[in-house]
Amino acid sequence: MYQFPETNKFRAREVLELDFDIREQDRARELYVELDEARGDAYREELLYLLSIDEDELKAGSDRYVKVIFSGHRGCGKSLELYRIHQYLNNPDRYVSLFIDMERELEIAHFQPEDFFVTIIVWLIDLVKKQELEVDLKPLNTLAEDWLNEDHEVRKEWKEEQGEAASVEAKAGLGFWDWLSFNVGIKSFFTGTSKISRTLRQQIRKEPLKLQAQLNSLIEQVRKEVVQKGKGRDLLLVFDGTEKIRYEIYKNLFVQDSFLIRELKVNLICAVPINAFYDIQTGVTFDAYERVVLPMFKITDDNAHLFKDIISKRVDLEAFFCSRSARHHRPLLRRLPPAIAEDCEYRFAQSTGQRGGKAACRGRHSLAGAGNV
Secondary structure, eight states: OOOSSBOSHHHHHHHTSTTOOGGGSTTHHHHOOOOHHHHOSHHHHHHHHHTTEETTEEOOOOSOOOEEEEEOOTTSOHHHHHHHHHHHHBSTTSBEEEEEEHHHHSOGGGOOHHHHHHHHHHHHHHHHHHHTOOOOOHHHHHHHHHHHTTSHHHHHHHHHHHHHOOSHHHHTTOOHHHHIIIIIOHHHHHHSOOHHHHHHHHHHHHOHHHHHHHHHHHHHHHHHHHHHTTSOSSEEEEEESGGGSOHHHHHIIIIITTHHHHTOSSEEEEEOOHHHHHHHHHSTTGGGOEEEEOOOEEOOTTTHHHHHHHHHHHBOHHHHTSGGGHHHHHHHHTTSOHHHHHHHHHHHHHHHTOOOHHHHHHGGGOEEOOSOO
């Protein structure tokens, strides 16, 4: 769809949006601009240290499972940097790392705390199937089906769903989690209005420790298998999009009932909104999580070239920012965060001999994250 650098003013507007995700583009590697020169790499080194990475290898771990909350201001590049860290960690000398984009997996507007654990189960089952790992799913399936069988109407709906599943496994008695993973999908499952989805949430809410015990059993089996088969030295779950869930849901999951996440026998990274990050830092769950922040930084003459690179890789500077195109550049600047826009306005004024006005006074000292811009 896009032709980089863009010369179409409408597509140029889109590629400068804060939420524009370069990971979805064929030329993602070319579009990426490394910002360590401006903000340093201390956050990355801290995260790798927490995950016991040294000399590009996962060193001997322990029974202490790290839960990391990864945060930063909107537009600072959390998703992109988290994905790049996942790519690095997903290596036989390090981890089998699962990158779970919650915005793609679920309808965030309908997200409930119970969905978090269901998503983990579905992803682990998918890994088991793809990597041909030897794992016993019967206890998990039995627990779910026992829950569903408690209500006559739900039991009837479940039997009907089993009958409609057109697979060899179904004829042999399709397990609940297999059915959910391969025949339905969690997004449509939780977005719909089925009695099955409502009952599953209710039962997890009612008996969370039962699910946690079975989930930990599955996690331990998967961890053992990936090591024995040489897929990785341990398992890591990386959650992106969790910073988009509603605040009250987030607080229930990560603060009030944090023990459910804390007691999972796996290393885990979750993106959280910056305000939620400070809730954790100052709250009773302070010791439950390790905390890593993707920092903001000042735009200076020394690092301004990085922002020029970000913008020039996406839009044609000659088409929009040269003096004869002055009428086009200001609408595009409005698509940028104010700090970056002011800096660009200042530099545009310099290049065209215009007075930069208020922007010229402020732009050179503005704060920015600029990870997605």
